[in-house]
Each structure stands twice: as C-alpha cells, then as structure tokens.
Amino acid sequence: xxxxxxxxxxxxxxxxxxxxxxxxxxxxxxxxxxxxxxxxxxxxxxxxxxxxxxxxxxxxxxxxxxxxxxxxxxxxxxxxxxxxxxxxxxxxxxxxxxxxxxxxxxxxxxxxxxxxxxxxxxxxxxxxxxxxxxxxxxxxxxxxxxxxxxxxxxxxxxxxxxxxxxxxxxxxxxxxxxxxxxxxxxxxxxxxxxxxxxxxxxxxxxxxxxxxxxxxxxxxxxxxxxxxxxxxxxxxxxxxxxxxxxxxxxxxxxxxxxxxxxxxxxxxxxxxxxxxxxxxxxxxxxxxxxxxxxxxxxxxxxxxxxxxxxxxxxxxxxxxxxxxxxxxxxxxxxxxxxxxxxxxxxxxxxxxxxxxxxxxxxxxxxxxxxxxxxxxxxxxxxxxxxxxxxxxxxxxxxxxxxxxxxxxxxxxxxxxxxxxxxxxxxxxxxxxxxxxxxxxxxxxxxxxxxxxxxxxxxxxxxxxxxxxxxxxxxxxxxx
Amino acid sequence: xxxxxxxxxxxxxxxxxxxxxxxxxxxxxxxxxxxxxxxxxxxxxxxxxxxxxxxxxxxxxxxxxxxxxxxxxxxxxxxxxxxxxxxxxxxxxxxxxxxxxxxxxxxxxxxxxxxxxxxxxxxxxxxxxxxxxxxxxxxxxxxxxxxxxxxxxxxxxxxxxxxxxxxxxxxxxxxxxxxxxxxxxxxxxxxxxxxxxxxxxxxxxxxxxxxxxxxxxxxxxxxxxxxxxxxxxxxxxxxxxxxxxxxxxxxxxxxxxxxxxxxxxxxxxxxxxxxxxxxxxxxxxxxxxxxxxxxxxxxxxxxxxxxxxxxxxxxxxxxxxxxxxxxxxxxxxxxxxxxxxxxxxxxxxxxxxxxxxxxxxxxxxxxxxxxxxxxxxxxxxxxxxxxxxxxxxxxxxxxxxxxxxxxxxxxxxxxxxxxxxxxxxxxxxxxxxxxxx
Numbered sequence: 001x002x003x004x005x006x007x008x009x010x011x012x013x014x015x016x017x018x019x020x021x022x023x024x025x026x027x028x029x030x031x032x033x034x035x036x037x038x039x040x041x042x043x044x045x046x047x048x049x050x051x052x053x054x055x056x057x058x059x060x061x062x063x064x065x066x067x068x069x070x071x072x073x074x075x076x077x078x079x080x081x082x083x084x085x086x087x088x089x090x091x092x093x094x095x096x097x098x099x100x101x102x103x104x105x106x107x108x109x110x111x112x113x114x115x116x117x118x119x120x121x122x123x124x125x126x127x128x129x130x131x132x133x134x135x136x137x138x139x140x141x142x143x144x145x146x147x148x149x150x151x152x153x154x155x156x157x158x159x160x161x162x163x164x165x166x167x168x169x170x171x172x173x174x175x176x177x178x179x180x181x182x183x184x185x186x187x188x189x190x191x192x193x194x195x196x197x198x199x200x201x202x203x204x205x206x207x208x209x210x211x212x213x214x215x216x217x218x219x220x221x222x223x224x225x226x227x228x229x230x231x232x233x234x235x236x237x238x239x240x241x242x243x244x245x246x247x248x249x250x251x252x253x254x255x256x257x258x259x260x261x262x263x264x265x266x267x268x269x270x271x272x273x274x275x276x277x278x279x280x281x282x283x284x285x286x287x288x289x290x291x292x293x294x295x296x297x298x299x300x301x302x303x304x305x306x307x308x309x310x311x312x313x314x315x316x317x318x319x320x321x322x323x324x325x326x327x328x329x330x331x332x333x334x335x336x337x338x339x340x341x342x343x344x345x346x347x348x349x350x351x352x353x354x355x356x357x358x359x360x361x362x363x364x365x366x367x368x369x370x371x372x373x374x375x376x377x378x379x380x381x382x383x384x385x386x387x388x389x390x391x392x393x394x395x396x397x398x399x400x401x402x403x404x405x406x407x408x409x410x411x412x413x414x415x416x417x418x419x420x421x422x423x424x425x426x427x428x429x430x431x432x433x434x435x436x437x438x439x440x441x442x443x444x445x446x447x448x449x450x451x452x453x454x455x456x457x458x459x460x461x462x463x464x465x466x467x468x469x470x471x472x473x474x475x476x477x478x479x
Numbered sequence: 480x481x482x483x484x485x486x487x488x489x490x491x492x493x494x495x496x497x498x499x500x501x502x503x504x505x506x507x508x509x510x511x512x513x514x515x516x517x518x519x520x521x522x523x524x525x526x527x528x529x530x531x532x533x534x535x536x537x538x539x540x541x542x543x544x545x546x547x548x549x550x551x552x553x554x555x556x557x558x559x560x561x562x563x564x565x566x567x568x569x570x571x572x573x574x575x576x577x578x579x580x581x582x583x584x585x586x587x588x589x590x591x592x593x594x595x596x597x598x599x600x601x602x603x604x605x606x607x608x609x610x611x612x613x614x615x616x617x618x619x620x621x622x623x624x625x626x627x628x629x630x631x632x633x634x635x636x637x638x639x640x641x642x643x644x645x646x647x648x649x650x651x652x653x654x655x656x657x658x659x660x661x662x663x664x665x666x667x668x669x670x671x672x673x674x675x676x677x678x679x680x681x682x683x684x685x686x687x688x689x690x691x692x693x694x695x696x697x698x699x700x701x702x703x704x705x706x707x708x709x710x711x712x713x714x715x716x717x718x719x720x721x722x723x724x725x726x727x728x729x730x731x732x733x734x735x736x737x738x739x740x741x742x743x744x745x746x747x748x749x750x751x752x753x754x755x756x757x758x759x760x761x762x763x764x765x766x767x768x769x770x771x772x773x774x775x776x777x778x779x780x781x782x783x784x785x786x787x788x789x790x791x792x793x794x795x796x797x798x799x800x801x802x803x804x805x806x807x808x809x810x811x812x813x814x815x816x817x818x819x820x821x822x823x824x825x826x827x828x829x830x831x832x833x834x835x836x837x838x839x840x841x842x843x844x845x846x847x848x849x850x851x852x853x854x855x856x857x858x859x860x861x862x863x864x865x866x867x868x869x870x871x872x873x874x875x876x877x878x879x880x881x882x883x884x885x886x887x888x889x890x891x892x893x894x895x896x897x898x899x900x901x902x903x904x905x906x907x908x909x910x911x912x913x914x915x916x
Contacts, residue, residue: 057586087539093750102541272810276752318750334481336525
C-alpha cells in the first residue's frame with residue numbers, strides 16, 4: 001500500500017517547537033493556491049511503512065549479487081560510521097578554509113590514493129557518478145583539442161561492447177560517435193581501428209573499458225592507445241571494471257590519458273538503490289590544467305583549495321558527493337597497499353573459479369582461457385533447445401535468493417548473462433550458487449515452463465513493462 | 480592490513496588447484512609485460528578497523544562545527560527528524576543496486592514512486608524523474624531537455640546561484656547550446672532586458688525563485704514573456720522548502736520545476752551528496768532525463784512498480800538518449816520521501832513559515848542596527864549592506880561559534896535563517912554584529 005493511502009489528517013510527528021518570532025506575511029500573490037497532499041503519519045506508521053519497503057528490496061546484505069560490471073562487493077559498515085561523523089556531516093560547503101581542514105585532507109588523501117592506483121597525476125572528486133565522470137573526461141579531451149586549435153576533432157571511437165553511457169556521454173560533450181566492431185574474441189579489432197584512425201585528424205579520442213565487458217584484458221592495449229595517439233587523439237579509460245586490475249595494471253601505464261572511477265563499485269561505497277555514487281576523474285599532466293572544480297593542495301600540513309589554470313568549469317555545485325569520498329577513503333585506508341591488490345586478486349580468482357565450474361553446463365562467450373573479474377555466459381544454446389532464455393534463468397535465480405547477473409549485455413552476445421562474483425564472496429557461497437545455476441540448467445531441459453513462470457516466491461511476479469510504458473502511471477492521483 | 484576477503488589462504492589455494500592453476504599470479508600471466516605494474520602501490524599500509532575509525536575521527540575533528548549557522552547560498556541547515564537517518568541507514572536500502580530486477584526491488588521502486596508523487600505535489604507538475612545529481616546538474620539537464628532542432632538559445636537569469644550558473648556553462652560547453660545571461664536590475668531579473676532577448680531560436684528561459692539574493696522574482700510575468708515565443712519552455716528553479724507556503728512553479732506557469740533537494744532532509748555535508756529534483760508538465764515527460772518509475776501489474780494482476788519510459792535512456796538508445804544519466808541519487812530520493820512523510824503538509828508549511836518569519840525578524844533587527852536591506856520581498860535569505868567590514872563581522876561571530884552570512888564583497892552580506900535559528904540565537908548574533916566597529 002502506498003504511503004498516501006495510509007495518511008490520516010491530524011496525524012504527524014512532533015518535530016518543531018512553536019515559532020518564537022512574529023509570523024510574517026508574504027505577498028498574497030506569491031502564496032500557494034493548491035493544497036498539499038504530503039502524508040500525515042504517526043511515527044509508528046512511518047517506521048512500519050519503511051520497514052515493509054526494506055523487506056521488499058534486495059541488498060548485498062541479503063545475498064549473493066553477481067551483477068556484472070556493477071561490482072556489487074560487500075559494503076563495510078565502518079564506511080557508514082565514518083561518513084556519519086558530525087565533523088563531516090555538519091560542515092557547510094561555504095565555510096572559511098581554515099574551518100574545513102579535515103574535509104580538504106579527505107579530498108587530498110583520496111585524490112592521491114586514486115592517482116597512485118591508476119597511474120594518473122591529478123584527480124577531481126567533483127563528478128557525481130560514473131556517467132558524470134565520462135562526461136567530465138570527454139570535456140577534458142574537448143578542452144585539450146580546442147586549446148590546441150584542433151576544432152575539427154569531434155569524433156570519438158566507442159567499441160560496440162561499451163556501456164551505453166559511453167555513446168550518450170559523447171553526445172553530451174558535442175562529439176560524434178564512431179562504433180568500431182569487436183573481433184571474434186570480443187576485443188578491439190586492431191586492424192579496423194587502424195583503418196579508422198590512420199591519418200584521421202578528426203579523431204578526438206577513444207573510450208575503452210579494460211578489461212572489457214566480457215571480462216577480458218585486451219592484450220593489444222598498448223598498440224590500441226598508440227594508434228589513437230599517433231593520429232592525435234586522446235584515450236579515455238572507463239573505470240567500471242577497475243576491480244579486476246588494481247595493483248596489477250594501471251590505466252596510466254596502458255597509455256590512457258584520463259580515467260573515471262566508480263567509488264560505489266570498486267571502493268565499496270554502497271549503490272544506494274541507484275546512487276549517490278561518485279565518479280572521480282583522473283588525468284595525466286598534459287590535461288591537468290583543464291580539470292574542473294577545485295582540488296586540495298597541502299603545504300606544511302595546511303590545506304587549501306586550488307584551481308586549474310584553464311579549468312573547463314564546474315561539473316556540479318561544490319566538491320562532489322563528499323561523504324561518498326569519506327567512505328571510499330575509509331576503505332582504502334583499511335586495505336592499504338597490500339589489501340588493494342589482494343582484493344583484485346581474489347575478485348579474479350572467484351570469477352575464474354565460477355566460470356570454470358559453470359562451463360561444464362553453460363557456454364562461456366568467447367571461450368577465454370582465463371577471465372578477469374567477470375565472465376559472460378551465453379544462454380543461446382539453451383534458448384534454442386528448450387526455449388528458456390537468459391531472462392528465464394535470471395528469474396529462476398530470484399526464486400533462489402540470488403540477484404541475477406547482468407542480462408542481455410554486452411550487446412555482442414544475444415543471450416548474455418554477465419556474472420561478476422567479487423572478492424567478498426566465500427567459496428561456500430560460490431559453490432552453492434554454482435549448484436543453483438546448474439540446477440536451473442537441468443530445469444530448463446526437464447520443465448522449461450517452470451522457468452517461464454519464475455519467479456513465484458517474490459513479492460510480485462513478472463511485471464507488465466510494456467503496459468507500464470504504453471499507459472504511464474507515474475504518480476499517485478489524489479482525489 | 481584490513482581485508483574483506485572471506486576465503487582463507489588455504490581455500491584460495493584449493494580453488495586455484497580445482498581450476499588448474501598453481502598460484503594466484505598465474506591468473507594475471509596474460510597481462511602483457513609492457514603494461515604490467517611491478518612493485519608496490521604508493522599507498523600507506525593497511526590498518527585495522529579501530530585504527531581507521533580513530534584516524535578518520537581525528538581528521539573530522541579538524542573541521543569546525545558551527546553551533547549556529549546564518550549562511551545558506553545553496554546549502555541549508557534544517558532540522559532532520561530522527562526517522563530520516565533511521566530509515567536511510569537500513570543496510571538493504573543502502574546496498575541495493577538500481578532496481579532493474581523489479582520482482583525483488585519493489586521496496587526501492589515504491590519509494591521512488593512515492594518520491595515522484597511528492598515532488599509533483601510540491602511543484603504542481605505532472606511528472607517527476609527519480610532525481611538527478613544536484614540542483615546545478617538539474618539546471619544543466621533541464622536546459623538540454625529544451626533544445627529544439629533549431630532553437631538552441633537558452634536565457635538564464637543573472638540572479639541564479641553563481642555555482643549553478645557555472646554548471647550550466649559547463650553543460651553548454653559540452654552540448655554547444657548558446658547561453659545568454661539575462662541581466663539583473665535592482666536584485667531581480669530585468670524583465671525589459673528579457674523581453675528584448677527573446678528571439679525565435681530561444682528554447683528556454685530559466686530563473687531561480689526566490690533568487691540567489693533571497694528575493695521573490697516577478698515569476699508569473701517572466702513566464703508570460705517566455706511563452707511569447709513558440710515552443711520556448713519556462714524552467715523555474717525553486718527551493719523546495721518554499722513550496723510549503725508559496726505558489727508552485729506550475730501556478731507561475733512553468734514547464735519544468737527543478738531545484739536543489741538538499742533542504743529536504745540532507746545534512747550540509749560539505750556539499751554532498753545532495754539531490755537534484757526535476758519535474759515537468761505531461762507533454763514534456765519524454766524529454767526528462769534519468770530514471771522514472773511507473774505503476775503496473777504482475778502476471779496475477781497484483782499492483783507493482785517498474786522502471787519505465789526507458790526508450791529515453793542510454794542503455795537502450797545509446798547515442799540517441801536524452802541524457803547519459805545512469806545512477807542518480809536514489810538513497811537521497813528516499814531521504815526526501817522520509818523527510819516529507821515525517822513532516823507532512825502541516826509540518827512543511829510550518830518549516831517554511833518559520834524560515835521566512837525568522838529571516839524577516841533578523842532583517843528588521845539588522846536594519847535597526849544600521850544595515851541597509853537590499854531586498855524588496857524575500858523568503859529566508861536577504862542581503863545587507865553596510866560600511867562595517869564583513870570579514871570583521873564574520874570573525875567576531877566565529878569566535879562565538881556562529882557562522883555568519885556569506886560576504887558578497889563591497890560590504891554586502893547574504894544572510895539566511897531557517898527554523899534552526901531561535902530568536903535567542905538571532906538576538907545574540909545581532910548583538911555581536913552591533914559591537915563590530
């Protein structure tokens with residue numbers, strides 16, 4: 001039941017004291033005409049309403065969450081504790097600089113740590129999400145070309161396996177997208193790339209995820225970034241899959257000029273049901289003068305704000321999703337220089353373990369010898385032989401308390417289930433999940449109808465999405 | 480070092496062997512040597528939870544918490560009911576992903592549907608999205624949503640929050656729309672200048688009401704001018720607290736209502752996370768960026784909620800999407816929902832009334848103390864001018880744990896009052912200010 005249906009006039013909580021000054025009268029012309037319909041609830045009703053909603057949701061604490069490219073690792077509780085310190089939450093963003101030294105220290109330490117992990121020279125924490133970071137990175141590249149007088153460099157190369165945000169971000173940055181098809185391994189086709197780039201002075205750059213969305217590390221990565229640089233372009237690293245390579249390979253060493261990270265993925269700050277995230281952007285020295293916003297500098301233990309000399313502007317108000325940075329820094333401090341590579345190592349181990357075991361009954365897309373942090377199952381064979389699709393398997397997982405892998409992505413695999421187990425799952429959990437996956441394959445052959453009907457144990461069964469889009473009901477209608 | 484890896488070394492070895500490898504490094508053997516990172520990351524050694532808690536506490540203690548705040552300018556301290564933090568600390572709601580798997584995400588989806596309903600109710604609009612990053616990005620996105628095939632000129636009032644203007648400039652640097660600033664006159668948008676700037680290729684007019692200086696804008700009149708050009712949209716950025724008592728953007732004739740949602744239950748938190756709200760009239764719903772939740776039914780006819788109108792979005796449309804926005808500020812939208820449900824209609828009216836009543840009380844006291852008040856009509860922020868040194872005023876207040884208004888230069892100060900500032904606090908601050916020479 002919606003909260004509005006539970007509302008009863010006259011109920012409420014006792015939040016505020018009486019107004020202790022004379023009540024002022026604003027001009028009649030500016031006063032609200034329509035009634036407000038905010039819920040009127042006793043505190044006990046509020047408590048029960050939101051408890052009920054939480055029961056109908058699924059978090060990492062509820063169970064295994066192998067959602068590919070989303071890095072649903074466990075979110076340590078200490079992150080939440082440090083982010084709730086009043087010394088962080090009660091600070092106004094426009095306080096004098098001598099009263100926000102702690103906040104600036106958080107910015108500085110986080111910027112430095114991310115730079116070390118990625119091999120970049122500078123970082124900004126202003127972007128609020130991964131997609132916002134992509135937009136930022138592309139604007140950096142745009143500012144760079146414009147400063148060089150290269151106004152014609154407007155084309156950005158995006159592989160067909162890329163996240164949908166990549167081409168959408170490119171358009172927001174005023175660039176034209178060139179899709180380059182992958183080779184048979186789902187990797188960048190170096191020859192095709194060369195054809196597009198050689199002598200092409202309209203290329204602004206390339207956006208790439210490495211390892212890619214199939215969990216494969218591109219062995220030609222240096223050649224790829226060299227080709228882009230040779231034609232005058234810049235290389236942008238989508239950090240969605242950084243959890244695979246921390247301490248093993250750095251985007252900076254691969255030849256990338258700028259990068260965005262997702263603190264809500266790799267650095268364990270929670271996803272919040274879809275935000276707030278944080279999408280810091282790092283760059284090498286030649287792009288640093290265009291960086292947006294302000295960054296923290298330290299001199300003799302005192303912190304101050306600094307601004308890049310040819311800054312491209314502000315990506316959002318103030319300094320980004322600051323409390324998310326507090327959580328990420330807490331996580332980085334706990335893991336440290338040994339624990340960060342350890343996390344990647346175990347993320348890759350867990351993915352390979354799962355892939356190997358599942359390959360007994362599921363086809364693995366591109367049949368790699370070894371994957372990185374994730375792998376893609378291709379349900380095409382099952383679909384052909386039994387009619388059970390990737391969607392059906394996913395819905396069957398719901399009845400078993402497992403959040404399904406990412407479905408129908410990458411687009412290069414038609415019946416894709418992209419699984420990313422993360423380092424924070426135990427062998428016991430993986431073994432159990434593997435058994436569930438195998439049992440679902442058996443069920444596809446023995447009783448496919450059961451899977452078409454799944455899920456049956458969830459608060460609702462499959463929902464009519466077509467109807468929802470055709471006849472949109474986007475809010476509750478008050479009588 | 481701290482770790483969150485549950486597998487023991489023995490288990491790791493066992494798993495490796497089962498899949499035919501000897502050591503963990505073998506799994507990284509295929510990374511070309513040329514790009515392989517050798518050596519140690521330039522990071523401090525890892526620490527235990529206790530050490531990190533202490534360390535972060537020490538860092539937090541370097542910040543100064545002001546007991547009394549008279550500064551707004553885009554971030555506001557309001558009373559946040561205990562229920563808000565209680566609900567948003569729920570681990571399931573904190574750690575869930577974007578609700579793609581609707582069957583196990585009804586709680587998140589319903590909370591967003593309720594949020595959308597509340598934003599529409601506050602603003603008078605028909606459709607709200609599930610939020611954008613903040614008030615600044617809401618403005619940038621709203622302008623982009625108004626772009627026509629030929630109409631690419633956006634008119635934005637000089638009286639909006641300066642940091643929001645800067646974000647708009649950045650978004651326009653990206654999408655190459657033409658940004659023209661409408662000058663201000665006597666602290667509000669110059670309507671004559673606006674009139675003369677209106678041309679056939681104007682796709683939108685954006686104002687902030689109350690504006691950066693706290694003043695009420697001639698919002699209805701600006702709406703009429705905006706609509707004098709065909710297909711030109713009127714975007715109003717509003718402080719949502721004002722909507723407890725003030726006219727809705729819809730009642731002023733706006734097509735889009737946007738703004739910074741932070742006052743609705745979020746702590747100032749050094750600037751974020753906050754939330755941008757964004758709502759429109761029905762005819763423009765397909766121009767909205769970001770997630771939108773819709774009501775539908777399941778196989779058994781039971782009511783449920785799903786992400787909908789996804790044909791606008793990046794994961795379907797790729798380069799043809801209305802925006803690249805993917806994750807938004809869902810937990811902040813939940814925060815807004817819990818805040819508004821806790822306060823209720825009467826509670827929000829009370830917050831609004833106390834805000835502007837206290838601001839007017841303080842303005843009157845400062846006026847009595849010799850300060851000029853620049854605003855004609857204002858809500859809970861106002862600008863004073865005097866010969867007294869603004870920095871000296873700030874210093875004197877800070878010594879008593881009070882954060883004064885924001886100095887704007889030339890002896891001008893932008894003050895803000897909310898329900899958090901008691902009469903005694905205001906009297907104390909004014910007394911200190913009077914003492915400053």
